[in-house]
Amino acid sequence: MLVIKNLTAGYGAFPAIHGISLKVTAGQIVALIGANGAGKSTLVRALSGTVTAMSGTIELGGKVIDGLTSGERVSAGIVQVPEGRQVFPGLTVAENLFLGAYVHRKRLSHNDLQQRIQETCSSFPVLFERMSTPAGNLSGGQQQMLAIARGLMSQPRLLVLDEPSLGLSPSLVTEIFRLIASLRKKGQSILLSEQNARLSLAVADWAYVIENGSIVLEGTGAELLACPDIAARYLGGGVKEHTSESRRAKLTSQLLPLLARDARQS
Amino acid sequence: MNEAIQIAIGGVLLGSIYAMLALGFSLVYRITGVINLSQGAFCVLAALTMYSLNVTFGMPLFFAALAAIAFTTAIGILIGAFTFVPGMTRLSNSNILMLTLGLLTMINGVMLLIWGSQPYSLPPFSGEAPVVLFGIRVPTQGLWIVGTTLVLILCLWLILFRTNLGKALRACAENPAAARLMGIDVKRMTLLSFGMSALIGAIGGVVVCPIISIEFVTGQEFTISGFIAVTIGGLQSFGGAILGGLALGVLTQMTAGYVSSMFSNGLALGLLLIMLLWRPNGLFAPALRKREDVREAARVQVGIVRLQGRQGWILAAIALLIAILVPHIVSYGMLSSLVITGILFLAVIGLDVLMGWAGQINLGQAGFMAIGGYSAAILVTRYDWTPIPSTLFGMALSLLCAIVLSLVVMRLRGLYLALATLAFGLMIDSMTVGLTEFTGGPSGIVGIPSFAIGSYVFATPTQMYYFVLALIVTIVLLLIGAMRSSFGRALQAVRTDQMAAAALGINVPVHKMAAFAISALLGSLSGSLYAFFFHYLSPEMVGSVRSFELVAMLIIGGEGTLVGSVLGVALLTLLPTIFQPLAAFKTFAEGVLLVFSFLYMPQGLFGTAVIRFNRWTHQAASRITPSVSAVNRGSV
Numbered sequence: 071m072l073v074i075k076n077l078t079a080g081y082g083a084f085p086a087i088h089g090i091s092l093k094v095t096a097g098q099i100v101a102l103i104g105a106n107g108a109g110k111s112t113l114v115r116a117l118s119g120t121v122t123a124m125s126g127t128i129e130l131g132g133k134v135i136d137g138l139t140s141g142e143r144v145s146a147g148i149v150q151v152p153e154g155r156q157v158f159p160g161l162t163v164a165e166n167l168f169l170g171a172y173v174h175r176k177r178l179s180h181n182d183l184q185q186r187i188q189e190t191c192s193s194f195p196v197l198f199e200r201m202s203t204p205a206g207n208l209s210g211g212q213q214q215m216l217a218i219a220r221g222l223m224s225q226p227r228l229l230v231l232d233e234p235s236l237g238l239s240p241s242l243v244t245e246i247f248r249l250i251a252s253l254r255k256k257g258q259s260i261l262l263s264e265q266n267a268r269l270s271l272a273v274a275d276w277a278y279v280i281e282n283g284s285i286v287l288e289g290t291g292a293e294l295l296a297c298p299d300i301a302a303r304y305l306g307g308g309v310k311e312h313t314s315e316s317r318r319a320k321l322t323s324q325l326l327p328l329l330a331r332d333a334r335q336s
Numbered sequence: 337m338n339e340a341i342q343i344a345i346g347g348v349l350l351g352s353i354y355a356m357l358a359l360g361f362s363l364v365y366r367i368t369g370v371i372n373l374s375q376g377a378f379c380v381l382a383a384l385t386m387y388s389l390n391v392t393f394g395m396p397l398f399f400a401a402l403a404a405i406a407f408t409t410a411i412g413i414l415i416g417a418f419t420f421v422p423g424m425t426r427l428s429n430s431n432i433l434m435l436t437l438g439l440l441t442m443i444n445g446v447m448l449l450i451w452g453s454q455p456y457s458l459p460p461f462s463g464e465a466p467v468v469l470f471g472i473r474v475p476t477q478g479l480w481i482v483g484t485t486l487v488l489i490l491c492l493w494l495i496l497f498r499t500n501l502g503k504a505l506r507a508c509a510e511n512p513a514a515a516r517l518m519g520i521d522v523k524r525m526t527l528l529s530f531g532m533s534a535l536i537g538a539i540g541g542v543v544v545c546p547i548i549s550i551e552f553v554t555g556q557e558f559t560i561s562g563f564i565a566v567t568i569g570g571l572q573s574f575g576g577a578i579l580g581g582l583a584l585g586v587l588t589q590m591t592a593g594y595v596s597s598m599f600s601n602g603l604a605l606g607l608l609l610i611m612l613l614w615r616p617n618g619l620f621a622p623a624l625r626k627r628e629d630v631r632e633a634a635r636v637q638v639g640i641v642r643l644q645g646r647q648g649w650i651l652a653a654i655a656l657l658i659a660i661l662v663p664h665i666v667s668y669g670m671l672s673s674l675v676i677t678g679i680l681f682l683a684v685i686g687l688d689v690l691m692g693w694a695g696q697i698n699l700g701q702a703g704f705m706a707i708g709g710y711s712a713a714i715l716v717t718r719y720d721w722t723p724i725p726s727t728l729f730g731m732a733l734s735l736l737c738a739i740v741l742s743l744v745v746m747r748l749r750g751l752y753l754a755l756a757t758l759a760f761g762l763m764i765d766s767m768t769v770g771l772t773e774f775t776g777g778p779s780g781i782v783g784i785p786s787f788a789i790g791s792y793v794f795a796t797p798t799q800m801y802y803f804v805l806a807l808i809v810t811i812v813l814l815l816i817g818a819m820r821s822s823f824g825r826a827l828q829a830v831r832t833d834q835m836a837a838a839a840l841g842i843n844v845p846v847h848k849m850a851a852f853a854i855s856a857l858l859g860s861l862s863g864s865l866y867a868f869f870f871h872y873l874s875p876e877m878v879g880s881v882r883s884f885e886l887v888a889m890l891i892i893g894g895e896g897t898l899v900g901s902v903l904g905v906a907l908l909t910l911l912p913t914i915f916q917p918l919a920a921f922k923t924f925a926e927g928v929l930l931v932f933s934f935l936y937m938p939q940g941l942f943g944t945a946v947i948r949f950n951r952w953t954h955q956a957a958s959r960i961t962p963s964v965s966a967v968n969r970g971s972v
Contacts, residue, residue, distance in 0.1 A: 145519065156514035156517075172518050
């Protein structure tokens with residue numbers, strides 16, 4: 071559905087990603103993993119049009135979108151949930167959600183919008199209770215939920231999640247990844263850019279590893295999890311990372327049964 | 337009792353206007369995080385346009401009002417699209433504030449050219465006879481004003497809180513980057529808010545014109561009053577803006593009615609200072625505050641530009657040589673203008689230390705000129721002091737004021753600091769006009785002798801020229817030394833990031849205070865010399881308009897260069913002398929140049945020239961020796 075061909079983009083005259091090609095198939099979660107500064111965020115920003123592409127093309131459902139403004143891209147069906155949540159703190163939760171559907175404001179009546187909030191928030195029950203609270207008063211985890219829900223309000227064909235686990239406590243991280251898996255089950259296509267490689271690979275159908283602005287490896291989540299090279303570099307394994315590695319392994323071992331349970335229930 | 341009620345009604349009417357203006361301020365601030373100082377000018381533009389349409393072109397009053405509002409809004413949108421919106425992505429928040437100051441000056445200048453400086457007034461919309469309500473006489477125009485204010489408030493509230501457009505506008509205020517990702521056109525929203533504030537200003541101007549006579553400078557007064565009102569009420573709250581406006585209106589009318597109008601100005605400004613200290617976010621502060629000290633990366637100021645090493649000294653020597661020879665070439669009138677340039681340059685050097693190096697906005701520099709000027713003038717003419725002690729006395733007084741003021745405004749940054757210094761300048765204004773027995777009031781002090789050291793009198797412009805030149809050279813050399821020491825580096829650190837500077841162990845308050853003190857001392861010195869040179873001193877020579885002019889001179893010449901601002905001072909002082917017929921364009925030119933400098937030449941004339949020169953010498957050098965990697969020792 072999303073096809074990126076040979077994309078080069080960056081800041082000023084300096085490209086941060088070089089000739090990246092990748093594909094997202096409809097209904098799948100595609101993970102983009104890489105270290106800090108590898109170019110994940112630049113790629114994501116190039117998708118939403120906040121960084122302009124220097125060369126290459128971005129196609130969404132067969133339509134070239136790289137000349138479009140950010141707003142037109144949202145209309146075309148690609149929505150980015152930015153890194154660090156970026157909710158509108160002084161606006162209420164409901165107002166934040168309304169703004170998620172801003173590009174459809176002319177098509178949707180007030181009742182349509184209310185209905186859409188109901189639908190979207192069925193995955194985020196915690197938001198229901200806090201509809202009239204200013205978003206700035208929510209906890210970090212709730213703000214992340216709100217940011218994702220806000221992105222879903224325009225019913226995008228592709229949801230781009232930029233570092234959704236950033237700055238959240240381990241239990242909340244598990245919660246967010248469970249949520250991502252459940253969105254996929256509802257048929258939502260997702261491009262997931264994450265530093266937390268293990269959890270990302272656990273939920274992803276397909277994954278790309280990005281290093282120094284280029285894609286160095288791709289495969290199914292399971293393949294990459296098993297790949298020794300990846301294990302060494304992104305899943306820890308060195309002595310230094312021993313503790314964080316064991317923590318991540320524990321988190322994943324918590325997540326997998328939960329995912330399995332979710333699967334049984336649906 | 338009846339009288340009190342009548343005065344209170346007057347206060348409510350005036351307060352309604354302030355409230356309208358405050359609403360406009362609050363609107364733009366909430367959407368863009370910027371105070372739009374040009375707002376008052378749109379009031380006056382609309383009022384004067386209505387006057388012309390009605391009186392000159394014979395349009396019925398009502399249609400003239402509508403046409404004037406439409407015209408002003410259109411002008412507002414045009415100006416916004418070409419200045420404010422591009423500025424938002426390029427400039428830091430405090431520079432945007434100055435940009436709007438430039439717009440205010442520019443529009444004032446245009447109005448001065450079209451309508452001249454005389455006051456205008458129009459008949460009330462619904463006849464002169466007042467309406468009697470419960471035995472109280474209310475002018476019909478008052479009902480128009482209050483009604484319009486209410487309708488305006490209601491419309492704004494509906495738009496902002498009940499429409500998609502309003503939500504989008506508020507989203508831009510909260511987080512422009514995220515708003516963009518939601519598909520909101522942030523630029524269009526910025527322009528819209530600017531246009532809306534012009535519209536509000538225009539409506540206010542049109543309805544108030546029949547009760548207040550309007551002239552081109554009224555815009556400044558409107559801006560200041562609206563500004564005070566919105567600070568009292570709280571920038572983030574519409575309710576606060578309205579109450580702040582009404583409170584200010586009633587309070588000033590009451591004091592004007594029972595005490596004196598001079599006292600009412602002082603009271604308003606005192607109130608502003610108290611509010612800034614006690615609750616800088618206003619009476620109705622929002623639960624979630626906007627941080628004032630963070631800047632987006634793209635909007636950080638540029639670095640300080642310098643000539644390199646020896647070249648700097650060579651060029652400085654050439655410039656000095658020219659400066660020494662000049663009196664033998666130019667005419668007598670021209671030489672006087674050059675002396676004025678030099679005197680004002682002293683005040684601007686001070687401003688440069690404070691703004692260019694320490695990064696603190698000061699909109700009240702002329703206040704220190706006034707302290708210096710009046711101290712000298714009063715002591716010399718009334719108490720027979722000699723010029724030097726009286727000048728030093730003025731400087732000591734200025735230093736004292738600067739220390740007190742900087743202790744008071746220590747906690748304030750950016751916008752609020754600008755406000756506080758503006759209030760200081762305006763307070764000095766009202767004192768120079770109001771303390772008639774001391775300062776001679778609006779007509780000023782005459783018969784000030786020439787400056788003298790002992791028995792040597794600097795009577796001719798040539799003598800004064802060399803004296804000022806020597807003074808400038810000494811001060812500039814001293815400051816170059818200071819700015820190249822750790823003190824100068826600490827000031828730059830404070831300018832770039834106060835929090836990081838504090839984390840490095842720099843005592844931020846002390847450095848700010850030192851910069852402020854240097855600025856005040858030089859301002860005061862300049863004011864004293866100004867008085868001695870003119871043999872005359874009146875309030876408008878050292879008033880707030882002068883403060884704005886000094887800022888404009890600094891920006892046009894080049895911030896953070898110490899010597900560069902002389903170009904700005906010379907441009908704005910000498911051009912009107914050289915092209916006498918163009919003198920009327922001065923205010924306009926000042927505004928245009930200020931806006932242009934901010935948008936296209938952020939380093940100013942000097943900075944741009946230095947960058948060109950450095951690039952050129954670098955190219956020339958690399959043509960001779962391909963690898964030039966000499967350490968660039970900074971100078972000048």
